Amino acid sequence: MYKKILVATDGSTLSKKAITSAIALAEIHGASLIAVKVIPRFTQTYFEGSIPVNMGEVDKIEKSWSDHAHTQLDKVAKDAKAKQVASKTVVVKSDSVSDALVATAKKNKVDLIVMASHGRKGIKRLLLGSETQQVLTHTTIPVLVVR
Numbered sequence: 001m002y003k004k005i006l007v008a009t010d011g012s013t014l015s016k017k018a019i020t021s022a023i024a025l026a027e028i029h030g031a032s033l034i035a036v037k038v039i040p041r042f043t044q045t046y047f048e049g050s051i052p053v054n055m056g057e058v059d060k061i062e063k064s065w066s067d068h069a070h071t072q073l074d075k076v077a078k079d080a081k082a083k084q085v086a087s088k089t090v091v092v093k094s095d096s097v098s099d100a101l102v103a104t105a106k107k108n109k110v111d112l113i114v115m116a117s118h119g120r121k122g123i124k125r126l127l128l129g130s131e132t133q134q135v136l137t138h139t140t141i142p143v144l145v146v147r
Contacts, residue, residue: 002031006110008101009037011072014116018146019076022114025144026085033087034108035076037069038100041093066091098134105141113143 007022009015019035026033042058073089080087090108094100105113117132136143 002026002029002111004034004108004110005029005031005112005114006034006036006101006105006108007076008097008113008115009035009072009076010097010116011037012116012118014118014146018114018116019079021144021146023076023080023083023085025112025114026080026087027083031085031111033076033080033085034090034104034110035073035080035087036090036092036101036104037073038092038094038097039065039069040095062093066093096134097131098138101131101135102139102141105139110141113139113141115143115145117145117147 005022005026007019042062069091077087092100
């Protein structure tokens with residue numbers, strides 16, 4: 001039924017549950033797995049809420065974020081390999097996690113997106129938003145939400 005499954009991770013315990021579920025589904029269906037971590041771009045102006053930092057420091061910070069993302073995704077690839085699931089890892093730099101996930105899913109022609117939802121309610125949801133809700137709203141690809 002599924003040929004390509006995209007799983008999103010933010011490194012949280014809950015997203016690790018989503019990864020486990022995605023690997024199990026990929027194993028059952030003989031599908032490949034695409035693990036995605038979205039990292040932000042570094043805010044660089046007063047208008048964006050930051051103090052200016054020289055470009056050398058910005059590059060170091062962004063490299064650190066990228067290295068950390070690759071470390072997290074390498075663990076996903078290792079777990080997938082242990083279950084004989086073919087996998088690919090992708091780090092995407094974007095200010096909008098949901099837009100980046102939807103675009104990556106389209107680009108890779110996936111059949112299913114697997115992601116966690118923290119289940120925030122009330123004021124926390126209003127202030128922090130819901131990336132999962134945004135993905136559900138902006139894609140036609142089926143989404144499996146793990147809680």
